[in-house]
Amino acid sequence: MTRARILPILLLLCGSAAATQLVLEGSPGAAVAILLVFVPLAGVNSPLVFPRSISALEAHDRSAVDGRPVVFWRPGCTYCLRLRIRLGRRARQAHWVDIWRDPEGAAAVRTANAGNETVPTVVIAGQPHTNPDPTWLREQLSRSN
Template identity: 65%
Template sequence: MLRRWLPAGVLLLTGIVLTFAAGPVPLIVLAALAVAFSPLAFPRSIPAAEAQRRSAADGKPIVYWRPGCPFCLRLRATLGLRAHRAHWVDIWRDPEGAAAVRAVADGNETVPTVILAGEPLVNPDPRRIRAAL
């Protein structure tokens, strides 16, 4: 649980420390980045088994991600409001999700990994996913 919030916590703590030297601007900027890199910036994660069941029923893609991943953040930002049209699985919360990613990424936990129409895409171009949604 702690490692999910570690990137956001480090950014926030750095902002607090810099506030003493440079005023409130670093705190404001780093607090905004902390929110962006926290789990709060992503749709609610569900377990991999649930995501697979739902995807089979509704055809929506599955996005495997983890907090603090800049590539996941880029995908999330590119999708915008369309992000809710996919099922999101946090691989740090769900060991089954991490195993699913390792199975398609040569044993690595490379994220984002998207399962789109049954095809696994490891670190895909966000514009391709956006167009598919």
């Protein structure tokens, strides 16, 4: 099991355990309420919310051809989630690299951020931008099409 899936699975297990206990105690309404909290939390911390991740090398090669930005991210990062949500459908236009799955991606982020794995880090035309404004990135995505 990868690090990216541990948090969502733990959230689902904890929510399920708490809901089961509440059902056994005769409180099905409270059980549903608990599930309505834990399931969305697991969802937003899941790597499934993000476009399919590719390797840093593949993202670099694709970006060189099509000029689209490369977004380095990791599951559980609230800033990455904010960026993903604010980009909406345009998020699929960028090349996404999960630094927890790709050691080269993590190394690229550390190089761009003085040794820190600060995400999201967006690389456009070889220039890294740490935690960029989603509106600015949306404009960059519009230009790359």
